[in-house]
Amino acid sequence: MHSILFIVFLPLLAAIVAGLGNKALGNVPAKVITTGALFISCALSWPIFLSFVAGSAEASVTPVLKWVQSGSMSFDWALRVDTLTAVMLVVITSVSALVHLYSWGYMDEEPDQPRFFAYLSLFTFAMLMLVTADNLVQMFFGWEGVGLASYLLIGFWFRKPSACSAAIKAFVVNRVGDLGFMLGIFGTWLVFQTTSIPEILHAAPSMAGSTIGFLGHRFDTMTVLCVLLFIGAMGKSAQLGLHTWLPDAMEGPTPVSALIHAATMVTAGVFMVCRLSPMFVVSPTAMGVVTFVGAATCFFAATVGTTQWDIKRVIAYSTCSQLGYMFFAAGSGAFGAAMFHLFTHAFFKALLFLGAGSVIHAMHHEQDMRYYGALRKEIPWTFWAMMAGTLAITGVGIVDVIGFAGFYSKDSILEAAYASGSEVGSFAFWCGITAALMTSFYSWRLVFLTFYGAPRWAASEHIQHAVHGEHEDADAEDGHDHDHSHELLDPHHGEGTAGYHPHESPLVMLVPLIVLSLGAIFAGFLFTHSFISEGEGEFWKGALVFNEHLLHAMHGVPGWVKWAPFTVMAVGFGTAWYAYLKNPRFPAAFVEQFGVVHRFVFNKWYFDELYNFLFVRPAFWLGKVFWKQGDVGIIDRFGPNGAAWVVAQGSRVAQKVQSGYLYSYALVMLIGLVVGISWVMVR
Numbered sequence: 001m002h003s004i005l006f007i008v009f010l011p012l013l014a015a016i017v018a019g020l021g022n023k024a025l026g027n028v029p030a031k032v033i034t035t036g037a038l039f040i041s042c043a044l045s046w047p048i049f050l051s052f053v054a055g056s057a058e059a060s061v062t063p064v065l066k067w068v069q070s071g072s073m074s075f076d077w078a079l080r081v082d083t084l085t086a087v088m089l090v091v092i093t094s095v096s097a098l099v100h101l102y103s104w105g106y107m108d109e110e111p112d113q114p115r116f117f118a119y120l121s122l123f124t125f126a127m128l129m130l131v132t133a134d135n136l137v138q139m140f141f142g143w144e145g146v147g148l149a150s151y152l153l154i155g156f157w158f159r160k161p162s163a164c165s166a167a168i169k170a171f172v173v174n175r176v177g178d179l180g181f182m183l184g185i186f187g188t189w190l191v192f193q194t195t196s197i198p199e200i201l202h203a204a205p206s207m208a209g210s211t212i213g214f215l216g217h218r219f220d221t222m223t224v225l226c227v228l229l230f231i232g233a234m235g236k237s238a239q240l241g242l243h244t245w246l247p248d249a250m251e252g253p254t255p256v257s258a259l260i261h262a263a264t265m266v267t268a269g270v271f272m273v274c275r276l277s278p279m280f281v282v283s284p285t286a287m288g289v290v291t292f293v294g295a296a297t298c299f300f301a302a303t304v305g306t307t308q309w310d311i312k313r314v315i316a317y318s319t320c321s322q323l324g325y326m327f328f329a330a331g332s333g334a335f336g337a338a339m340f341h342l343f344t345h346a347f348f349k350a351l352l353f354l355g356a357g358s359v360i361h362a363m364h365h366e367q368d369m370r371y372y373g374a375l376r377k378e379i380p381w382t383f384w385a386m387m388a389g390t391l392a393i394t395g396v397g398i399v400d401v402i403g404f405a406g407f408y409s410k411d412s413i414l415e416a417a418y419a420s421g422s423e424v425g426s427f428a429f430w431c432g433i434t435a436a437l438m439t440s441f442y443s444w445r446l447v448f449l450t451f452y453g454a455p456r457w458a459a460s461e462h463i464q465h466a467v468h469g470e471h472e473d474a475d476a477e478d479g480h481d482h483d484h485s486h487e488l489l490d491p492h493h494g495e496g497t498a499g500y501h502p503h504e505s506p507l508v509m510l511v512p513l514i515v516l517s518l519g520a521i522f523a524g525f526l527f528t529h530s531f532i533s534e535g536e537g538e539f540w541k542g543a544l545v546f547n548e549h550l551l552h553a554m555h556g557v558p559g560w561v562k563w564a565p566f567t568v569m570a571v572g573f574g575t576a577w578y579a580y581l582k583n584p585r586f587p588a589a590f591v592e593q594f595g596v597v598h599r600f601v602f603n604k605w606y607f608d609e610l611y612n613f614l615f616v617r618p619a620f621w622l623g624k625v626f627w628k629q630g631d632v633g634i635i636d637r638f639g640p641n642g643a644a645w646v647v648a649q650g651s652r653v654a655q656k657v658q659s660g661y662l663y664s665y666a667l668v669m670l671i672g673l674v675v676g677i678s679w680v681m682v683r
Contacts, residue, residue, distance in 0.1 A: 003044045004062050004079045007089060008132060010037040011096075012125040019118035030114035034121045035100040041124075042093035049086040053530050055538060057086070061134055068137070075195050080134040084543040087339055088131035088271055091346045092264050094519075096124040098512035099259040102354055105509035106255055106361060116156060120259065123149030127264050131271060135195040136185045139272070143181065143236070146265045147174050153260060154252040163251040170245040177235015177242050184228030187212070191221060201278040208282050226279055226286035230293075233269025237323045240297040244607055246320055250312040254357030257312060258350045261319060267342050270326045274335045277545040287331050288424045291417075294327025295428035300605065302438035306445070307602040310367045311356045314446050318393065319349055321435055325413050328428040334416030334554075335544040340531035341413055344405035347519030348392035354513055355386040359450060361509070362502040364463055369449040371460035376451035378502040383451050385513040390447050392520035394440045394569050399562045408524030410436065411565050412532050412554065418561050419553035429561075436565050440572025448580040457502075 014037035018030040051057035059082035067077045081089075100120060107113055126145025133139035155167030185195070191207065192200050204222065212221040233239070238246035249261050260266070273280060273290065280286050301320035308314045322345050329338035360367055362379050376383040388404075395410045397403015414436070417429040457463045504510070530539040532551065540546050579586045591598045600606070657668070 002062065003048070004081050004132065005064075007041045007044050007093065008079060008125065008128045010041050011121040011128065013037065015118045015121035015125060018114045018121065022114045022118075023112075025114055027113040030117050031100075031104055034117040035097070035104070037121065038093060038097040038100050038124060041128075042090075042097040045086075045089040045093045048081065049090045052083045052086045052539065052541075053527070059083075059541065059543070072193065073189070073195070075135045075137055077138060078134040079132040080197070081132065082543040083540050084271070084275060084339065085131050087343055089128070091267075091343060092124060092127050092131065095264060095346055095350045096120065096127075096259055098350070098515060099255045099354070102258075102357070102509050102512040103253075103255045105506040106357055107253065112156075116153075116253070119149060119152045119156065120255075123153060123260060123265070127268070130268055133197070135197055136188060136200075137195050139197075139275075140181070140185060143232070143268065143272075144178070146260075146268060147171065147178070147236075150174075150249070150260050150265055153256040154249045156252055156256070160251070166245075166248040166251040170249050173242055173245040174235045177232045180228045180230075180235070181232025184225055184232060187214075187225045187228060191225065197275065201276070204279045204282050220283060220285065222279060222283040223285045226276075226283050227289055229276065229279075230269075230273065230286065230290055233272055233327075234293065235269075236272075237266050237269030237327070238297075238320050239269070239293050239323065239327065240300055241293075243297065243301070243320055244604075244611060247313050247316045247604070250310070250316050254312065254353060254360060257316070258353035258357070261316060261353075264346070266319060266323060267326070267346070270323065270330065270338055270342050273327070273330050274339055274544045277330070277335045280330070281333065281545050287333070288422070289331070291328045291331025291422075291424045291428050294324045294329075294331055295417075295424075295431040296324070297321070298324025298328065298428075298435045299431040300324075302435035302442070303601050304604050305442040306438050307598060308442075309369055311359060311369050311372075311446060311450065312353070312367055314369075314442055315349070315352050315356055318352075318439065318442070321439065322349065322393070324435070325410060325432060328432065329413040329416055332413075332417045332420040332422075332425050332428065333545070333547045333550050334413065334420075334532075336531050336540060336546055337409065337412040337416050339544070340528070341406075341409035343527065343531065344392070344409040344519075344523045347516050347523050348389045348405055351385060351389040351513065351516035351520050352393065354509070354516065355382055355389060358382040358385075358505040358509055358513065361505050363457070363460070366457075366460045366463060368460070369446065371456050371463070372450040373453040373457070374451070374455040375502055379504045381504055381510050381513065385510075385517050386447060386451070388517040388520045390443045392524075394443050394572070395436065395565050396569060397566070399566065402525060405520050405522070405524035407565075408528045409531075411562070412528075414565055415554040415557050415561060416550060418557050419550060421553070433564055433568055437568035437572045440569040441576050444573050444576035445580055448576055452581055453584070 011034075014034040018025065018034050021030065048057065059080070062079045062081070064077040064079060068075055100117065103116065103120070107116055110116060123146060126142050126149055128142070129145060130139055130142025133142060151167050151171045154170055155164050157163045188200060189195055191212065192203055194200060207221050210221040211218040212224055214224050231242075235242040246261060246266070250257055252260075280290065298321050301317045301324065305314050305317035305321065308317060322341070326338045326341050326345075329335070329341065358379065359372070359375065359382060362375070362382070363372065366372075392404040392406045395403070395407040397407030397411075399411075410432075414429055414432050417425045417432060419425075532554075579590075603609070657664075
């Protein structure tokens with residue numbers, strides 16, 4: 001398992017070389033070094049994963065160095081490789097390698113390419129550190145590392161105010177979640193007197209029924225610890241309440257969206273819950289919280305996705321919704337199903353994001369789907385790749401026969417939620433079914449608006465700029481977050497191409513799309529038995545909690561439960577076909593009829609406005625008070641400014657005394673002499 005050292009540290013070495021070399025190194029060498037390092041890591045990761053699939057591998061720990069020794073607390077830097085780690089290794093390195101390759105074409109006109117590729121590799125290293133952690137402190141190092149890299153990548157175009165704001169928002173919102181994560185780690189240390197993950201998981205069942213003091217009251221120990229840890233997962237994985245950063249993060253370059261906000265970083269919370277699953281199963285309350293939050297997020301994000309026009313934001317809310325599926329699977333006890341959906345989702349969601357990037361590239365950085373249409377003949381490779389991703393995310397397949405990747409993983413989650421038999425499990429099942437219907441609707445809506453119908457390119461300002469030969473930087477990407485009328489969707493509006501012809505992406509961008517398409521088609525069929533296996537969970541080998549009784553209950557659910565996802569998928573497809581192909585005037589009529597509901601959903605349930613009222617504005621007001629009254633009014637007034645005023649006044653008095661006349665100085669000397677003699681006489 002010494003190959004794990006190369007897998008983890010090659011991206012770090014590449015990031016250092018590209019980052020420090022920067023423009024002196026040059027674009028091509030920086031890209032070759034970083035991309036080559038990731039492909040080597042990927043090539044080394046797949047044999048490890050396949051050996052676990054074949055059942056020939058065992059968990060191992062590779063020590064790296066001594067880290068901390070302080071009293072009774074000690075922990076080393078070590079790389080743990082078990083089945084759970086192996087799954088994450090192939091997800092991270094595969095997607096990252098393909099994103100590096102894709103970025104060769106997408107970022108070709110970007111002047112700061114070495115910096116961009118260094119950031120990508122730095123993120124990959126931090127994510128690999130997170131998933132190979134053998135103790136909670138090492139996991140926290142990777143956790144904060146991906147947060148830093150995310151901040152750098154979202155704000156890569158730092159001259160663009162909206163990108164800087166999105167980066168700051170992501171950083172601040174994640175700090176809220178990280179506070180809970182840190183408290184959870186501190187509490188775990190207090191309870192178990194160790195940060196070693198294997199030791200904690202071994203001792204966790206013995207803490208059932210114990211209590212701990214928290215906020216002045218006594219609570220169940222494992223409930224407190226698990227809920228605090230889950231708050232960290234909510235921030236990193238954009239769950240309801242701490243989700244607001246994810247859509248705004250689309251201000252970063254599209255390859256960043258595919259790498260960080262679809263396949264890897266946002267799944268860190270799911271990985272953490274599965275890694276610590278022996279802790280969570282001790283607390284039914286914590287499991288219920290995870291299930292409820294995941295189900296609510298799944299439903300909420302799907303509703304918002306049905307109304308957005310920005311192609312990347314639709315996929316971003318889809319990501320948020322799919323993460324909700326993973327969490328309520330874990331909360332229902334189906335940790336294997338949660339990881340299976342994480343695995344398949346990485347392929348088809350990265351495919352959708354990179355496919356969207358190919359569309360944006362073809363449409364001269366236009367992201368509003370209302371300015372698309374009829375692109376399937378112009379960019380056929382991108383069209384078929386997006387079709388594969390859409391078929392996978394909507395869960396197209398025939399029960400007990402065959403299907404695309406999402407069909408296997410998402411259906412297993414819904415069956416697990418139903419089979420759990422709990423009230424919160426039933427709530428999650430119905431939220432998941434409803435979200436599946438909306439997922440099908442907004443996914444096919446994206447396909448129909450983008451690739452079918454009449455071309456509506458003439459109305460796009462970006463296309464007009466391209467036609468008139470005006471150069472536009474890649475940083476002109478703009479997320480349209482305002483609700484225009486639906487007249488653009490009129491079948492006769494904006495026909496014509498304004499003299500512009502969309503172009504297919506270069507081969508270096510198409511190869512990753514083809515590879516990810518294969519994953520979106522076959523990943524579910526090939527690995528469903530391994531992830532959700534019969535027996536004692538031989539594939540996982542104790543890397544997470546495998547509930548065999550739940551698995552048998554999943555196989556015994558009624559037939560209508562198995563067919564429900566396919567049914568709602570078909571309903572969503574039919575609704576999107578009718579609204580955007582058969583009768584394009586229907587959406588405008590629907591909005592006119594249900595304007596209040598549409599505005600509520602389009603404005604993302606007003607979470608941003610609520611947070612702005614509750615937190616942002618009071619924070620700015622408080623900052624202004626400290627600035628004006630505290631800093632300027634008190635500190636500056638009585639501090640440096642006050643001292644300067646005293647010196648100035650003293651100087652004016654001294655100036656009057658220092659007249660330059662001899663008799664004035666003689667008078668002063670005489671007065672001093674009289675005062676001195678008087679003082680002596682009084683004594």
